Amino acid sequence: MAKQTGHPNGTHPCDIPSCGETLPLNMTWCERHYAMMPDHVQGELWAAARGGIGTSHRYNRNLQACRTALDWFEDNLDANGNRKEST
Numbered sequence: 026m027a028k029q030t031g032h033p034n035g036t037h038p039c040d041i042p043s044c045g046e047t048l049p050l051n052m053t054w055c056e057r058h059y060a061m062m063p064d065h066v067q068g069e070l071w072a073a074a075r076g077g078i079g080t081s082h083r084y085n086r087n088l089q090a091c092r093t094a095l096d097w098f099e100d101n102l103d104a105n106g107n108r109k110e111s112t
């Protein structure tokens with residue numbers, strides 16, 4: 026099935042392509058993938074979420090935090106969206 030981007034009923038898939046979990050629009054990753062993130066990555070996302078609402082500063086900080094999370098996923102998830110064993 027083709028990957029869906031956006032959904033008429035206000036949901037979207039988890040940002041990890043192999044995951045397929047359906048999420049509300051205000052969540053980027055499913056609980057399973059949030060739980061995999063190390064504290065410093067989660068901390069950055071929370072810090073960005075707590076910033077001033079609707080400001081470009083917050084937007085930029087959010088982008089930065091998402092990029093940090095995506096980089097971490099890229100380095101630490103295997104092709105099936107599972108956490109790689111640390112070596």
Ligand SMILES: [Zn+2]
Pocket residue numbers: 039040041044045046054055056057058
């Ligand atoms: Zn997921």
